[in-house]
Amino acid sequence: MIKAIIIDDEKSNRDILNEYLIKYCKNVKVEAEAEGVKSSLDSIYSVCPDLVFLDVELKDESGFDILNQIRKINFKIIFVTGHREYAIKAFKYSASNYLLKPVNINELIDAVEKVSNEIKIETEYKNTQILMDIVNHQEKEIENIVITDSKGFKILQIKSIIKCQADGACTHFYLTDKTIIISSKNLGYFDYLLDSNIFIQVHRSVYINLLHVKEYISAEQTIYLSCNLNAPLGDHYKKIFLEHFNRK
DSSP states (O other), X not given: OEEEEEEOSOHHHHHHHHHHHHHHOTTEEEEEEESSHHHHHHHHHXXXXXXXXXXXXXXXXXXXXXXXXXXXXXXXXXXXXXXXXXXXXXXXXXXXXXXESSOOHHHHHHHHHHHHXXXXXXXXXXXXXXXXXXXXXXXXXXXXXXXXXXSSEEEEEGGGEEEEEEETTEEEEEETTSOEEEESSXXXXXXXXXXXXXXXXXXXXXXXXXXXXXEEETTTTEEEEGGGOEEEOOXXXXXXXXXXXXXX
């Protein structure tokens, strides 16, 4: 049985989520509910939960204010949010579990199942720390990205990625250590996550890291990159690529 806490400043939201869990997620037992930072911390320390359903916005406070006061986060988190822009991007970067309000039953079941599997295999995820870094340093350049693969995920440094290339429904990441990481996500998924100041699309199936450009030969329409890699430059993307190097 998974011990859980629901943190939300609106009782109606807590009641609905609790009802859904009782009906559809019978392996979860809600041990406590809380509506603010202090009551949430008290509940976490007393219950020692396996899972916390954490509302992002708590009146004048934030769910992240709670996490900032916990020295070691040793429980799983399913974030609950009404935000559909910045928050979702942050959660995708960190591979965190999140639910949009109003909570969809099928999405809740999927999220709980994912957490259950994580607990079963006792995997030590670093996703929460990455998410906290994003939230606490929104203006700071993001240094890592989480890549989902068939076995789980890998955390890559942005600067280590030379290029990303589509391969059907998957994406290949070519790294500076000459390894290739294959993600189970398609290239379009990463279009939203990759920083446009660092990565640009140069072909319908290729993104490159501008920091790794070594040479461009116009006669070949080929971009030469670090580690003896290269990428074709499609006509549709040529103008944008050249403008990055003040060329027309």
